[in-house]
Amino acid sequence: MGCKSTKRLDKTQSLVTRLEVNGVNNQFAEQAKDFVALEVRPNSRFNLWFYNTFNKKGNKKLGEAPHILDSTLVEASRLQIEKFLTIKGYLNAKVTDSIHIKNKKASVIYNAILGTEFKFRNVSFEIPDSAVKNLYLANRQSFTKIDSGKRYDTDSLAYEREQIYQLMKKNGYYDYVRQYMRPTVDTNFNKGVADVKIAILNPPDQPKHYTYTLKDTYIRIQPSSGIITKGMTRDSVVLDSQYHFFDYSKFFKPKKLKTYIFLKKGDLYNIDNSELTTQRFFDMNAFRGISVDYRKVGDSTDRTLAGLIDIVPLKKKSNRLEGEYTFNSSITGINLGVTYQNRNIFGGAELFEIKLRGGLQFDKKLSGNLSDRLLSRDYQVGVSLSFPRLITPFNFPDLGENGIPRTRIGTSYQIYKLQDNYLRRSLGANLTYDWVETKNKLHSFTPINIQYSLADINPILVQNLIDQGNAFFLFTLRSQIISSSLYSYTLNLSKLTTYSNFTFFSGNAEIGGNSAALVSQLSKKTNSDGQNTLFGVPYYQFAKLEPDVRFYKSLGGEKQLILRLNPGIGYSYGNVLSLPFEKQFFAGGSTGVRAWQARTLGPGNYNRSSLASDSVRRNLRNLDQLGDIKFEGNLEYRFKLLDNFIGAKVKGATFIDFGNIYQLRDNGLAGGQIKLNKLFDQTAIGAGFGLRFDVSFFVFRLDAGFKFKDPQFSGSDQYVYKYWFNKSEKKAFRNNYAITNGPDRYSLSQIQFGIGLPF
Template sequence: MVSSCSLTRRLDDNQALVRKLKLQNVDKEFSEQALTYVDRQQQPNNWINLQLYLTFNKKGKNNIGEPPSILDSNLVEYSRMQIEHFLRNKGYLKARVSSDIQIRKKKAKLTFTADEGPLFRIRSIQDSIGDSNVRLLYRINRPRFSHVQPGGRFDTDSLAYDRDEFYQIMKRNGYYDFYRQYINYNYDSTFNNKVVDIKTVIDNPDGKAHHPTYKINNTLITISNSAGRSTGKADTIQVDSQFRFVDYSHKFHPESVTRYVFQRKGDLYNIDQQSLTTSRLSELNVFRNVPNPVYIKLPDSVNRKLDSRIDIIPLKRMSDRVEAEFLFNSGRYGYNLGNTFTDRNIFKRAEVLQIKLNWSVLFDNANTATAGSIENQDFKIGANLVYPRIIAPFNVPTLGKYGVPHTTFSSSLQLFYQKGLVERRSFINSLTYDWVETARKQHTLTPISIEFSNGTIDPIAKSTLLSQNRYSYIYLIGRTVYTASSQYTFQLNANKLNTLGNFTYFRGFIDVGGNTLSLISKVLNTKRDTAGQRTLFGYAFAQYAKAEVDLRFYRYLGGNERQFIFRINPGIGIPYGNSNQLIFEKNYYAGGANDIRAWLPRTLGPGQFNRAVYPDSTTRNRLKYLDQFGEIKIIGNAEYRYKLADNFFGTKLKGATFVDFGNVWRLHETSDNPGGQFRFDKLFQSTAIGIGTGLRFDLSYFIFRFDAAFKLKDPQFSGADQWVLIKHFDELFHTGSFKNTYEDSHNETYRFMQLNFGIGLPF
């Protein structure tokens, strides 16, 4: 077995595997970066990556894992020279680096030792710029962008940064023909004094006394058909003095494109406006390919102008996506089928219409009396019409600098059936605006959302609930109610969520409903129902306020994409005025693949509520799938992420270790949920804790996730009995007295472990 796991088992006798790499006597500021200059083939393999390669690539095909880093003296020498060159670029102009190779049992250790010498600093900075306009532009902007200052460390990377920054400034100010090669640096080092004098030189074009500037002239926009061909008859429109629109697809109104062309006739050429145009047209989600504009210089040498051409290939107008999932858990199994139909550009203004259908069915095989029967069904159908602009009764500027704004008209119908308990119907209509204030700040405003819900309780279930004093559930799931609400969401740093780095993500959400309806009902003095609530159109309406915060701290820990994330997600909903309880859809629920993963969705809490309070097995079976809810939630997560393998059957394999904690609580003590009230003095006692580990299969365009989570602390029990994993670890994969007792009192098996499959990261 040891032989079969040996990392050197497939090496020839004259080969050695690089297993250790050491760098000595390098400034700590640059030591980690200096290691990257060691040739990739001479850096030690990740153990898992190499084992995958040796196990699955029997014929030398590099499809899985990574090939062994075999010692190569030529590459070692090349690496030594690269490190030496890097140190000199960082100001150690006299740096020398030596290398040493030690081999033992076909394993090599590489040691690079540096003699850095003195650090050279900048004594003076001058410039030599022939064009007076360019010289003025450089001197005005240099204090803002330059990393090169007198007294600072001499660093060629900083010089390269300065060159690129000023190149961008020139490109923003009309200098279309300007190139980086015009910018050069002359530097003179005095070795004995350890100082360097720098001169920035910006040359003029050959044979010219200055650099020319250009202005935008006419713009030709050409849209091919979805096959990428610009043939046949086209819709040709001269929009205005700048834009000529040629559409071979016959599908687009000119305004849908010209709105997001930020280069205007008469403006100086600006590379930022060029990039902004390409980015926003791509974000419309109706085009397959939007290349950078092509510019043509007009022959007029006095009034220098640029004609531009934008060639676009549209996506196919219609598409359809089918998704399916199979669910299995402790004798329960089911499926989830989804279909999304997309019609792009339905009204020729880059609108996107999506029609979504979803059908979920859950069967229960655990109960032998009703094995194979449907326990619940959930059917949803919805339509979203998304416009790539803000549609309002007043003029709104094009908010496209940092992202395309959207107006979304949404409508959905949900039909839910739960065997022996309830049938519910929900109908929701809303209008939503979203826009990006800056690259870091995003806003979503739903000024109007109208929700209508109707439920019918099974007569036997209703009788059972009444006998258990569970009036809240009857009120929640068995009545007709509606509300009109407004919602607002603010997000900070959402654009960084899939990146490595140190940042803080924030999402704040508020939802207020029923106030306008309350005012109308009071003015009209409408009737009250049997519960004392005012009605409109014959039905009671809900009045409430709800707020939620999602705060996350992301910290990058270095190599192998190691990252630590801490998340805290509190929320509260308060009924008031015409309501004494939140409607079913506005409550909070805990458990599931994206919060506390050791519990199934909607099965945790509230607080310390324990289903053992049900007096008999018949009641427990009938109410087994009753959702647990609360008006307060606190969810927290701590997760450590790391890379395991670069190439695992075509995916990047990553791992995660996590701790989840939290619960949902009721605002007040109720007969429905004994022990479910939120109390500060019992916060820890009523908090659930789960631990686990997982794998992430990163396919670049999406991430498939698998998590195994374990209940560590279960708040439905008391005292030391809450620490279920510690106290009953021997029953983790076996049945004993604890599981037997639990099954007798709950009519279901206690599960320490919960497996979760998901698409995308949990947060």
């Protein structure tokens, strides 16, 4: 690549391939490099290769153009680094540069001599308004970075100005502007100290700063077009003798909206309440534009403000089409979905949704036409209604200050058919409450979650399972009723799109069947297995716990390292000693161990060759590789590749995934039960790389995972990476697998498509 990267350059040109900034302490080393002009920094090798490969016809929008040495930019960058160091307290800092060129490749080296680190010494104040002075001094220690002994930093002065501005704006000072705060710095170069005087000046020709209180608030709701035409009528109403609504859309009920207006008559002006009102209206997902402003309505003695809120709604109705294509070895699948939304069905920003989903899975190894190769079909319809408030029989306090609470009611119907062997029809209903404790702490509670399923199992499959000693599968496949309650807690969800250092946590706890057990005691009916039934089918009693812990580490710029641990356990008891099909864990897939397709890994050391025949393996696809315990982990490094690739920002990732699922009890599935003394032997390991195409409103993801260690084999045979680069051995291995595990086919790699990041 080295020769190719310079061969198109003129004799007088050199490609910048190396950059060093020496003499700067670790605290500021990365920041100092940011002040070097982009053209003086080395290209990303991938970006430059991409540019040279795909720009041969003159299109220069792909990849990144070569960074050609420009001595003018080198000098400008030197001055910027020197200025940066001065800002950070090294007032005597000097920076020199040197350029070394060999074979059209240039190295740019900056050497800094920092000199004395200046520190703040004396801090004094000049604030003629005593009320402002008392307010500032009472709150100063909670935010200031200017104290005797601390490093002098011009950014600290700017930060102080901003914090004073926010403090004043939160305490009624509507007319206050940042320029009223003026710092004066007196430096003693011999002693390396800086004395600072902070002045907060009064407004011109005024003896002091004045506070303002709020009077009435006027809310205008425009039509979704954002255009109010001449002669357009409106609905008008006044609530609480202070909120004047003018609704040109005629869609909304003002009483349901006023809960999220935080401008109260008689309160002091507070900029936080303006921002809070704006954010809560956006959170309702019913508006595309919100502005909050004020108008002075009092005279020089009655300093009052009228609140002005202008709102533009989203279109009331919308449709969305979604699609997904999956493939692995001989199995391919397609999923399509249509979603209809009505964002304001009852006039209070309620969200009504109808979702239609359909999925087909094919096995290309099967003979016949396309319909003969159809492995499974999955059809779903769901209806849900979400209210931006808590609807309960209890009088809960208003929980809207930190986020919009929601009440969600939903019902769904699903038909799932696996060839001619299994048919399942399920009807479900749920009630969920979501609320926000703080910006980073989210809660969700589902007190009612019911699913009633009727199943039709091919008698031949039933007999095969019984004859082979795998009758336990019938407990998860047959007709059943599941009633449960679920609680979820999420920490730091809002930080997932940042590059800061933080820990993310999400935990789900579910318990089910106990209410059904109480109700069934009234009828005391049982089935042929002696299990109690409700509405003619057995019910399940279980408890399930699944935490998801992630550690995000910023590596500077858009580079990030993430460690994720995702364990889970489900325990069945009482009526049926098996978890329901929907509550069991599976491994693999686009957010798990990505070298395996979903539901093709585990449990434990289970190998499908232990099943009696090809037909049994075919009939049990997607049914036998489930577990009561899950442990998956991921280590992923993310980095930027291209700033612009056909309108998208391209980011890369490399990853190592590990984990598996396990059976808690010995149900006869060979190798499926968890063995703590053989846990590593039962662990799968995969590695790979991926691309993420960020087009601002969603991220399209493509990951390639490669099997490194496969627990379905034993001993050294688990380390299947040995077949990565040995074609003859790989071919023999796959041919043998096709004989012992037919109709399954073995693939050392798996391509995963997805929308959004995996975690």
